[in-house]
Amino acid sequence: MIEAKNVSMKYGKNGQYALSDISFFIDRGEFAFFVGSSGAGKSTLLKLIIRELTPSTGCLKVFNRDVGRLPRQKLPYLRRNIGMVFQDFRLIESRTVYDNVAFAMMVIGSPQREIHKRVPQVLTLVGLEDKTKAKVCDLSGGEQQRVGLARALANRPALIVADEPTGNLDPGTTLDIMNLLRSINQRGTTVLVATHNREIVNLFKKRVIYLDGGRMVGDEQEGFYTHDH
Numbered sequence: 001m002i003e004a005k006n007v008s009m010k011y012g013k014n015g016q017y018a019l020s021d022i023s024f025f026i027d028r029g030e031f032a033f034f035v036g037s038s039g040a041g042k043s044t045l046l047k048l049i050i051r052e053l054t055p056s057t058g059c060l061k062v063f064n065r066d067v068g069r070l071p072r073q074k075l076p077y078l079r080r081n082i083g084m085v086f087q088d089f090r091l092i093e094s095r096t097v098y099d100n101v102a103f104a105m106m107v108i109g110s111p112q113r114e115i116h117k118r119v120p121q122v123l124t125l126v127g128l129e130d131k132t133k134a135k136v137c138d139l140s141g142g143e144q145q146r147v148g149l150a151r152a153l154a155n156r157p158a159l160i161v162a163d164e165p166t167g168n169l170d171p172g173t174t175l176d177i178m179n180l181l182r183s184i185n186q187r188g189t190t191v192l193v194a195t196h197n198r199e200i201v202n203l204f205k206k207r208v209i210y211l212d213g214g215r216m217v218g219d220e221q222e223g224f225y226t227h228d229h
Contacts, residue, residue: 001027001030001062001063001158001190002024002025002026002062002190002192003024003025003059003060003061004022004023004025004058004059005058005060006023006057006059007021007022007023007055007057007060008055008057009041009048009055009214010056016214018041018044019041019044019045019055019211019215020214021215021216022041022045022211022216023058026190027190029188029190030190031185031191031193031204031206031207032191032192032193032208033194033201033206033208033209034046034192034193034195034211035194035195035196035201035208035210035225036196036210036212037196037212038196039213040211040213041213041214041215042196042211043163043164043194045194046161046163046192048067049067049082049161050079050161051067051070051075054067062078063158065078080157081155081158081159082157082161083152083154083155083159084152084160084161084162084163085145085148085149085160085162086163086164086165087163087164087165087166087167087168088168089141089144089147089148089168090148091136091148091151092136093135093136093137094137095136096132096134096135096136097123097128097132097135097139097147098133100136100147101122101150101154102115102119102154103151104154104155105119105154108155110155118154119132119154122150122153122154123150125150125184126146126153128143128150131143140173141168141169141173142169142170142173145165145166145168145169145173146177146180149165149177149180149184153189157189158189159190159191159192160184160189160190160191160192162192162193162194163194164194165193166178167197171199174197174200175200175203178204181193182204198225201223201224202225205222206222206223207219207221207223208224210223
């Protein structure tokens with residue numbers, strides 16, 4: 001599903017390395033945490049996976065395609081198969097919950113008939129079936145992140161990439177969102193979560209890939225977020 005071979009990412013000609021010589025393989029259907037302190041390289045790695053950035057050196061394959069060499073016209077195909085969840089939600093606040101999720105489907109040209117059928121399905125999946133007509137700006141942070149999850153799921157992606165998805169949420173809401181991501185994973189979707197939330201990582205006991213100063217310093221199945229990494 002995702003294969004990184006000696007991937008490095010340098011900003012500018014004489015700039016800092018945000019990532020240095022990273023290698024790992026993530027199989028279809030896995031759930032993996034990328035952990036590390038602020039500036040460890042987590043967000044950079046996610047941006048490479050969704051092809052917002054391209055590696056300076058090394059090879060990164062997503063769905064068996066080298067994303068660094070992917071022609072621009074193939075980018076929509078790649079991104080259609082990836083659902084993104086952000087810390088700051090990135091919703092259209094003045095629009096309704098329905099409109100926000102429908103928009104993700106309209107962008108890729110889904111027929112109206114399919115949108116009408118799919119949007120209520122994903123809103124039910126994230127527990128927002130009664131908020132369809134609510135404006136996003138009237139929702140709590142936890143509800144807004146559920147809309148973000150519904151939008152990420154709308155096009156049935158093979159991969160969900162979540163960058164600090166619970167960074168702005170209280171502990172109870174954080175657990176709700178993470179349980180939703182786990183249930184999505186149990187349905188067969190690959191889930192990658194960048195976080196520095198120690199409690200959540202230790203509670204979920206999933207694969208943990210540790211980053212420190214742009215280097216990969218650990219990779220454990222059923223891992224814990226320990227101090228010594």
